[in-house]
Amino acid sequence: MLARLFAALLLLAPLAYAEEESEMEEELKQKRNVILLGKTQLLNDARAYPKFCKQNANRKRSELRKEIVAKLKQIAAREQPKILKALGDPEGARSLWVVNAVAVSLTPKQIEQAKKLKTVKWVYPAGAFPDESVKGKVSEVLKPARREPFSAKKKKIPWNLEMLHVPKVWEELHVTGAGVIVAMLDAGVNYKHQDLRRNIWINPKEVANNGKDDDGNGLVDDLYGFHFVRWKPEVLPGNVHHGTFTSSVVAGDGTGGKVTGVAPRARLMPLIAWGGPYLAARAYQYALEQGADVLSMSFSLPGLGNTRGLWRLMSEQACCAGLVQISGAGNFPRAKIPVQIRIPEGIPCVICAGGVTKKKKFPRFVSKGPVEWAGVEFYEDYPMPKGLIKPDVCAFPGPAIALCAPGDEGYLPDNNGRHGNSLSAPHVAGVCALILSAAPDTNVWRVKEILEQTAKDIPPRGKDNETGAGLMNAYEAVKKALEK
Ligand SMILES: [Ca+2]
Numbered sequence: 307m308l309a310r311l312f313a314a315l316l317l318l319a320p321l322a323y324a325e326e327e328s329e330m331e332e333e334l335k336q337k338r339n340v341i342l343l344g345k346t347q348l349l350n351d352a353r354a355y356p357k358f359c360k361q362n363a364n365r366k367r368s369e370l371r372k373e374i375v376a377k378l379k380q381i382a383a384r385e386q387p388k389i390l391k392a393l394g395d396p397e398g399a400r401s402l403w404v405v406n407a408v409a410v411s412l413t414p415k416q417i418e419q420a421k422k423l424k425t426v427k428w429v430y431p432a433g434a435f436p437d438e439s440v441k442g443k444v445s446e447v448l449k450p451a452r453r454e455p456f457s458a459k460k461k462k463i464p465w466n467l468e469m470l471h472v473p474k475v476w477e478e479l480h481v482t483g484a485g486v487i488v489a490m491l492d493a494g495v496n497y498k499h500q501d502l503r504r505n506i507w508i509n510p511k512e513v514a515n516n517g518k519d520d521d522g523n524g525l526v527d528d529l530y531g532f533h534f535v536r537w538k539p540e541v542l543p544g545n546v547h548h549g550t551f552t553s554s555v556v557a558g559d560g561t562g563g564k565v566t567g568v569a570p571r572a573r574l575m576p577l578i579a580w581g582g583p584y585l586a587a588r589a590y591q592y593a594l595e596q597g598a599d600v601l602s603m604s605f606s607l608p609g610l611g612n613t614r615g616l617w618r619l620m621s622e623q624a625c626c627a628g629l630v631q632i633s634g635a636g637n638f639p640r641a642k643i644p645v646q647i648r649i650p651e652g653i654p655c656v657i658c659a660g661g662v663t664k665k666k667k668f669p670r671f672v673s674k675g676p677v678e679w680a681g682v683e684f685y686e687d688y689p690m691p692k693g694l695i696k697p698d699v700c701a702f703p704g705p706a707i708a709l710c711a712p713g714d715e716g717y718l719p720d721n722n723g724r725h726g727n728s729l730s731a732p733h734v735a736g737v738c739a740l741i742l743s744a745a746p747d748t749n750v751w752r753v754k755e756i757l758e759q760t761a762k763d764i765p766p767r768g769k770d771n772e773t774g775a776g777l778m779n780a781y782e783a784v785k786k787a788l789e790k
């Protein structure tokens with residue numbers, strides 16, 4: 307470039323300048339948001355997570371949360387300044403720690419430069435970056451409600467909870483989800499609904515709507531969670547009520563007469579972060595820092611190529627830090643196998659929730675496993691034809707699941723047609739909340755094992771690619787968690 311510039315200066319100086327300038331402009335226009343994955347990670351390859359689980363089998367989940375979050379932050383703080391310095395400290399760089407990575411907007415030339423750095427393991431597309439100068443308010447400030455111990459008396463219990471043996475957990479084991487926080491990575495939650503408002507997590511150190519970041523977590527007025535896309539504390543849904551529906555299956559408490567939720571005394575933490583792995587990582591970090599125990603994800607992302615590896619690293623490291631993650635198996639029966647089940651539900655440590663009908667039959671609209679990880683940089687495991695068996699367990703994807711209505715009270719009709727594995731996932735998230743309410747220090751991988759060991763197998767015999775280990779049995783799962 308320089309030699310060409312000098313040569314051009316000698317002959318056609320003014321024209322060369324113009325050319326050079328427009329080339330630079332062109333390049334700046336081509337800036338891309340990327341995630342530079344640091345060389346040092348807590349988990350360095352496909353074998354690292356199973357090894358971590360084995361080594362930490364007797365550790366408490368609460369201890370690991372503290373220890374691993376600190377360790378992840380330490381790794382990030384040590385390596386990221388070196389990466390940025392080598393690139394001439396590019397403007398607007400954003401640090402992540404759930405994976406040691408820098409998210410930044412770079413020109414194609416800078417990206418090539420970054421790929422050559424010894425401190426950079428891989429360069430992934432980052433997706434959207436939010437405008438972090440925005441400030442917003444929540445439209446209603448809920449006061450922490452006094453909650454009596456949960457009782458299902460005089461309340462209608464829908465078939466889906468009965469069939470998963472959930473009421474027996476409440477009545478016989480007196481476990482209702484108390485003490486557990488379930489983060490809902492979704493499209494917002496109507497926290498004003500009468501069946502949800504007592505169960506919304508309230509950030510204890512944040513003063514609402516005062517324009518200040520009172521708890522010093524970098525987010526202004528994050529009272530219930532955060533909308534990372536619009537960078538606002540308001541987490542009410544717009545026209546899409548998906549997150550209200552999924553939340554009602556996790557923790558709808560039946561104030562209006564019908565208990566829609568598996569864990570009616572759990573807390574809900576609404577997070578909104580669609581638009582790529584950078585935003586998702588921010589939501590994961592929020593869940594880990596603010597004490598969420600479970601992360602419920604009713605979405606499914608196709609066609610990510612090697613970027614699947616970044617999601618897997620993020621999920622596995624979050625598992626090490628004690629965050630139980632669940633995602634629905636998806637509803638893509640027309641896609642080829644092994645890509646009917648996608649991200650995040652295709653990640654080995656993420657509990658993939660499949661679904662069956664009321665008659666325990668496999669519905670035509672849901673995705674099947676297996677999942678393949680061969681061909682994904684740094685993993686290269688679970689090759690076809692066997693692949694990785696998914697889903698892991700089954701719940702109910704509807705139709706006719708009891709759900710809170712989109713307004714502030716009431717329910718959808720009993721025969722409502724809503725269906726999809728988006729509804730299976732929150733059933734599983736709710737049962738995980740019951741398990742952790744009964745035995746809070748159960749490790750993430752153990753929660754998955756317990757669910758699979760206590761599920762009722764559905765033919766064909768054994769864990770299979772339609773119904774996983776079978777239909778969840780909440781009662782047996784919680785009892786098992788209470789053993790020892
Ligand atoms: Ca804050």
Ligand SMILES: [Ca+2]
Pocket residue numbers: 512513514515516517518519520526527528
């Ligand atoms: Ca505030």
Ligand SMILES: [Ca+2]
Pocket residue numbers: 763764765766767768769770773774775776
């Ligand atoms: Ca089976």
